[in-house]
Amino acid sequence: MKAIRKILDNIKPTFSKGGKLSFLHSSFDAFETFLFVPDTVTHKGAHIRDSIDLKRTMTMVIIALMPALLFGMWNTGYQHNLSVGANLEFWPTFFYGFFKVLPIVIVSYAVGLGIEFAAAQIRGHEVNEGYLVTGMLIPLIMPVDLPLWMLALSVAFAVIIGKEVFGGTGMNIWNPALLARAFAFFAYPSFMSGDKVWIAGLSKGEGVIDGFSGATPLANAQAGLDIPSFNDMFLGIIPGSIGETSTLAILIGAALLLFTGIASWKIMFSVFAGGLLTGLLLNALAPEGSYMAVPAWNHLVMGGFAFGAVFMATDPVTGSQTERGKWYYGALIGVMAVIIRVFNPGYPEGMMLSILLLNTFAPLIDYMVVQGGIKRRLKRAVIK
Amino acid sequence: MSDHIRLRKGLSIPLEGEAQTHITKRISPDKIAIKPTDFKALNAKLLVKEGDLVKAGSPIFTDKTRPYINYCSPVSGKVSEIYRGEKRKLLEIRIDADQTIDYLQITTPNFRTATKQELIDTLLESGLWAAIRQRPYGIAPNKDIDPKAIFISGFDSAPLAPDLDYALKADIDQIQIGVDILSKLTAGGVHIGLHATNFASSPFHRLEKVITHTFDGVHPAGNVGVQIHHVSPVNKGEVVWTLDMYTVAAIGRLFTKGIYDVKKVIAVTGPRAHKPSYIECVPGINISAISEYVNLKGDKNTNEHPLSVRYISGNVLTGDNVGKDGYLGFFHNQITLINEGNYHEMLGWIKPFRMKKFSISRSYFSWLFPGKRYSLDTNLNGGERAFVMTGVYEKVLPMDIYPLYLFKAILAEDIDKMEAMGIYEVVEEDFALCEFVCPSKTDIQEIISKGINLMIKEMS
Numbered sequence: 087m088k089a090i091r092k093i094l095d096n097i098k099p100t101f102s103k104g105g106k107l108s109f110l111h112s113s114f115d116a117f118e119t120f121l122f123v124p125d126t127v128t129h130k131g132a133h134i135r136d137s138i139d140l141k142r143t144m145t146m147v148i149i150a151l152m153p154a155l156l157f158g159m160w161n162t163g164y165q166h167n168l169s170v171g172a173n174l175e176f177w178p179t180f181f182y183g184f185f186k187v188l189p190i191v192i193v194s195y196a197v198g199l200g201i202e203f204a205a206a207q208i209r210g211h212e213v214n215e216g217y218l219v220t221g222m223l224i225p226l227i228m229p230v231d232l233p234l235w236m237l238a239l240s241v242a243f244a245v246i247i248g249k250e251v252f253g254g255t256g257m258n259i260w261n262p263a264l265l266a267r268a269f270a271f272f273a274y275p276s277f278m279s280g281d282k283v284w285i286a287g288l289s290k291g292e293g294v295i296d297g298f299s300g301a302t303p304l305a306n307a308q309a310g311l312d313i314p315s316f317n318d319m320f321l322g323i324i325p326g327s328i329g330e331t332s333t334l335a336i337l338i339g340a341a342l343l344l345f346t347g348i349a350s351w352k353i354m355f356s357v358f359a360g361g362l363l364t365g366l367l368l369n370a371l372a373p374e375g376s377y378m379a380v381p382a383w384n385h386l387v388m389g390g391f392a393f394g395a396v397f398m399a400t401d402p403v404t405g406s407q408t409e410r411g412k413w414y415y416g417a418l419i420g421v422m423a424v425i426i427r428v429f430n431p432g433y434p435e436g437m438m439l440s441i442l443l444l445n446t447f448a449p450l451i452d453y454m455v456v457q458g459g460i461k462r463r464l465k466r467a468v469i470k
Numbered sequence: 471m472s473d474h475i476r477l478r479k480g481l482s483i484p485l486e487g488e489a490q491t492h493i494t495k496r497i498s499p500d501k502i503a504i505k506p507t508d509f510k511a512l513n514a515k516l517l518v519k520e521g522d523l524v525k526a527g528s529p530i531f532t533d534k535t536r537p538y539i540n541y542c543s544p545v546s547g548k549v550s551e552i553y554r555g556e557k558r559k560l561l562e563i564r565i566d567a568d569q570t571i572d573y574l575q576i577t578t579p580n581f582r583t584a585t586k587q588e589l590i591d592t593l594l595e596s597g598l599w600a601a602i603r604q605r606p607y608g609i610a611p612n613k614d615i616d617p618k619a620i621f622i623s624g625f626d627s628a629p630l631a632p633d634l635d636y637a638l639k640a641d642i643d644q645i646q647i648g649v650d651i652l653s654k655l656t657a658g659g660v661h662i663g664l665h666a667t668n669f670a671s672s673p674f675h676r677l678e679k680v681i682t683h684t685f686d687g688v689h690p691a692g693n694v695g696v697q698i699h700h701v702s703p704v705n706k707g708e709v710v711w712t713l714d715m716y717t718v719a720a721i722g723r724l725f726t727k728g729i730y731d732v733k734k735v736i737a738v739t740g741p742r743a744h745k746p747s748y749i750e751c752v753p754g755i756n757i758s759a760i761s762e763y764v765n766l767k768g769d770k771n772t773n774e775h776p777l778s779v780r781y782i783s784g785n786v787l788t789g790d791n792v793g794k795d796g797y798l799g800f801f802h803n804q805i806t807l808i809n810e811g812n813y814h815e816m817l818g819w820i821k822p823f824r825m826k827k828f829s830i831s832r833s834y835f836s837w838l839f840p841g842k843r844y845s846l847d848t849n850l851n852g853g854e855r856a857f858v859m860t861g862v863y864e865k866v867l868p869m870d871i872y873p874l875y876l877f878k879a880i881l882a883e884d885i886d887k888m889e890a891m892g893i894y895e896v897v898e899e900d901f902a903l904c905e906f907v908c909p910s911k912t913d914i915q916e917i918i919s920k921g922i923n924l925m926i927k928e929m930s
Contacts, residue, residue: 091814119853123818127811127848131898131915132905133786134483134808137827137834139852140909141819143859146833212853256856256910346833350861402860407874409864456875460890463870466703 094118112206116213144215146348150339151222151397155191157335158328159183162230165325166286169298183230186286187328190225193234197241198224205250216255216262216403217245223263223397226329227390227438228270229283231290236274240266260445261404264438271438279433281305284325302326304389304427304434307380319387330393333386340396349400352409353416357395360420361385368428377428385424394423394437404445408455415451419444474666475700477687477868481830481903483629485786486843487746487807489737491636494747495760498569502545502754503553503562503797504530509541509600510919511609511926514560522549527574527597527730530563535930539610542597544732544752546572562797573729581651581725589651596724601717601732601800605698605710607922608897617711619658619702622649622718624674625665627692628785628902630746632737632804635672637748638715642673644722651721653679656711663697674715687868695900699869704895716803734803738763740786741845742779742807753800757781757792764794764807777813780848782806787902788915811849819852827851830865830907855910863914866903871896873904877914880921885928893921 100107101114118124119141128135160176162183167174198221206213224241244266249258271278281301282288288300302325303313314324322332330336343349365382372378385391399405399419406415419440426436506514513534518524524547529540545567553562576596579588590613593599604611611617625634638645653660659681662674666686669675675682683701685691694712704710713721716734723731732753739746744765751759764779782789784802792798798805818824828836828844836842863873871892879887898915905914 090816120817122814122816123849123851124853125812125814126850126853128850130913131788132902133780133782133789133791133806133848134485134846134906135849135851135911136831136907136909137824137829137851138831138907138909139819139911140855140858141852142831142833143909145820212855214855216858254856256858346831348831348833348859403858405860407860408872409861412861456872456891459870459872463703463890463892464705466705 090121094121109207112211112213113203116203116206119212140215143348144218146342146346147219147397148222150342150348151219151226151329153335153338154226154329154332154393155187155222157322157332158226158330159187161322161331162186162286162328164323165284165300166288169285169288169300183286186230187225189234190228190230190232190237190328191222193237194224194241195221197238198245201242201245201250202254205254209254211254214255216249220244220262224266226397227263227267227327227393229278230286230328231283231288232270232278236270236277239273240270243269256403258403260442261398261401264398264442264445267438268442284327300325302389302434303384307384307388308377308427308434310375310377313380313384313388316381316384316387319384327390327393330390333392336392336396343396343400349396350402350405350412350416352412353400353405353419354395356413356416357399357420357423358386360417361391361395361424362420364421364424368424377434380428382424385427389427389435390437391423394441395420398437398441399444404448406448406451406455408452410458411448411451411455414455415444415448418447418451474684474686475697476666477685477691477696477700479865479868480627480688480690481866481907482627482688483786483846483906484828484841484843485629485808486741486845487739487743488630489632489739489743489746489748489804491633492747493735493750494745495749497749497751497755497759498571499545499567499752499755499759501550501564501566501756502543502547502752503564503756504541504543504754505562505797505799506531506541506560508800509610511607511923512541514541516552516560516563518549518563520549520552523547524549524565525574526571527576529597531560533610536610536612538594538613539599540594540597541600542730544730544754573731576724576728576730578725578728581647584654586654589654592724593721596730598717598721598724598730598732601713601720603712605695605704605712605897606894607926608712609926611709611711615709617656617658618704618708620652620656620660620711620713621663621694621698621701622660622680622713622715623663623692623694623697624669624672624715625663625692626803627665627689628787629689630737630739630804630806631692631785632735632739632748634715635668635674637735637737637803638719639673641719641722642676644719644726645674645715646677647722647725648718648720649677649679651725652711652713652718658702658710661697661701663692663694663701665691690866690868690900690903693900695895695897696868699895706889706894708894714801714803736798736802737804738807739804740782740807742809751798753798753802755798757783757794757796757798757805760805761794777809777811777847780808780810782808786846787906788899809845809847811847811851813849831909850911852909852911854912857910857912859909862907862909863901863904866907867901869895869900873901873914876921877912877917880917880924883924885925888921888925893925897922 160180163179202217244262248262248265285300365385368378422440423436514531515534524543533539547567550566551564555561662680666684783792783799876891
């Protein structure tokens with residue numbers, strides 16, 4: 087440890103102001119603060135500060151994503167092996183998925199962090215930790231058969247147009263991970279909306295056994311076909327984006343986020359509640375056999391609903407920032423997600439668009455809550 | 471008459487080094503300093519020059535914009551140095567103190583029969599007016615504006631704060647006289663906030679002519695701003711006065727003895743304090759007078775040297791870093807000694823266990839040890855970042871205020887918004903805990919200070 091510290095102290099002047107490589111200051115700083123908590127002390131205001139910082143906060147989210155990632159790797163192998171009729175033993179299945187998913191994660195981080203570092207360098211800022219989470223979220227919401235170049239383009243779009251043009255982490259309006267997904271979806275619709283992209287190898291036409299469609303439960307629901315059992319969908323043994331299928335794995339992550347208080351329980355709860363109530367309402371009105379008749383609780387475990395509720399809607403930057411607003415914001419996401427799913431003829435999923443829509447309206451919700459606060463303050467009691 | 475207010479939000483920071491309740495030193499200082507910077511928005515005009523002899527109670531400087539407010543010397547002696555900073559900003563007026571304090575005699579009216587105007591004139595003349603602060607803004611009040619009410623906090627909830635019941639128990643008669651006087655200056659009454667758990671045993675509970683409110687909760691429940699907010703919030707155009715108990719006692723002494731006597735019992739505290747306990751002193755003493763309380767054998771840094779000490783005049787949340795040759799601030803009732811945190815910690819941000827660190831976040835395990843006390847240091851524990859996390863400040867601010875929106879209004883210099891968001895009700899100390907918990911390491915008290923200064927400028 088001391089040796090590393092010594093090396094860093096030795097090369098630090100080169101990267102500091104006036105040094106030969108001072109233009110790389112932000113990158114050096116990023117690596118140094120990664121290795122060591124800096125020795126900065128408080129200068130103004132409170133002399134002591136809480137030990138939590140954004141690095142640790144973001145790391146907690148990444149840890150919370152691990153169950154979904156690991157399950158996604160296994161499920162990638164499982165769905166592939168199912169499609170080609172291969173052996174379904176655990177480890178080979180997992181490793182097949184591992185080697186399918188790993189490049190996606192690497193490309194996501196390489197492209198995204200590359201842009202982040204460059205942007206920080208240009209601005210002369212410290213590198214923000216925000217992309218550490220986004221870079222893990224993006225692979226988990228992409229279909230496994232997405233070509234890596236499409237992924238790279240989506241990431242670049244999301245980071246540059248979605249985040250850096252607004253000023254970087256903390257300034258963006260829309261969730262960058264979902265923007266990447268939306269970009270891929272709207273830029274390559276024919277590719278993204280079929281039944282084949284969800285299973286590794288399927289879009290290249292690798293040997294498919296008879297009767298295997300690869301369609302996601304959402305697609306089946308829209309087409310009025312049978313959907314898998316609630317249990318299968320809850321456990322996640324279904325086709326879908328890499329990390330979104332297993333509600334169970336997502337809930338394990340949710341437990342960590344809620345326990346550490348990093349994600350808002352108000353948002354999470356109200357997304358699920360909004361989705362469930364809307365589903366129940368539609369069930370009550372539904373004609374037999376239509377998408378509307380899909381049991382409400384199934385909506386919560388299909389597609390990206392759970393993943394969106396736990397990891398996307400709770401993004402503090404793009405979500406509602408007032409405590410009261412979080413209830414409205416979450417509930418509306420749930421409501422809109424189910425409505426878009428059921429009444430949109432083209433595309434069976436609604437979570438992505440619902441969250442992006444509410445990202446847009448979150449400032450309006452906050453505005454109304456804050457105006458309410460101002461009115462309340464004006465009406466306050468005077469001295470007794 | 472009393473009512474009970476329960477505050478659910480806030481945070482008690484478990485810092486080591488609480489003062490033992492006995493007075494271990496009575497300091498008769500050989501040098502003191504009066505710092506114009508202790509008084510917010512003050513544009514000081516000097517009334518003395520180097521070499522002048524002054525008495526305790528002699529005006530040292532006054533306010534250029536409100537020349538009727540005097541700022542007086544707490545001791546008698548010789549002005550040794552006028553110490554200025556950048557751009558000749560007046561920082562300290564240093565005085566070599568006499569062995570025994572020679573007080574300037576002030577003719578005071580009988581407080582029982584005096585008129586309101588006589589009382590105000592006496593307060594102004596004596597220099598104690600400067601120790602009264604009005605809300606909005608936390609500045610000395612205007613003599614022509616009657617306060618809606620007067621608020622005094624009967625307990626200090628800040629980390630390691632002195633126990634006012636103990637520190638002021640000898641002054642209770644003077645405090646009663648001070649309250650009698652104050653109650654003549656406002657129609658809204660003198661309000662005292664006491665802590666719910668021990669209000670009955672507090673000497674302040676027996677004060678007469680006051681309206682007592684009990685508060686249940688952790689810091690910042692003892693902040694007078696929080697108490698005002700829950701009793702009678704300051705709306706636009708309203709002014710309330712706030713005093714600390716020490717000032718009330720000094721007002722009592724002024725009207726009984728005719729002298730400016732601001733002697734007080736304060737706490738020497740903190741993880742680097744050798745024998746944390748109480749001392750008797752006057753405002754402005756040199757910190758070197760408490761050098762025997764400094765524990766020089768502190769924790770080691772990465773190079774095995776002991777960490778240096780930060781000398782804080784005041785508490786760890788709102789105090790000033792004055793250094794070992796600095797001077798105690800006028801409004802500060804404690805000295806806190808903590809470790810400087812200028813060390814590197816390898817991969818500290820990800821370590822699952824950092825037993826010496828405290829956090830309200832459950833990503834650390836300090837929540838498992840509720841009784842544990844910590845030796846917290848001045849390390850920032852991270853880098854400054856853009857604002858990301860929401861809902862954090864709200865957990866430690868027991869006021870009906872949207873902290874984030876107030877900060878935004880201030881940063882945007884939007885006067886109307888600041889007004890609507892509650893700038894009149896707050897001073898820096900109310901947001902100190904928000905600053906402590908902020909994961910983005912934003913200097914929030916500085917933002918509030920900027921907002922208040924802007925309001926003073928725009929509204930005058």
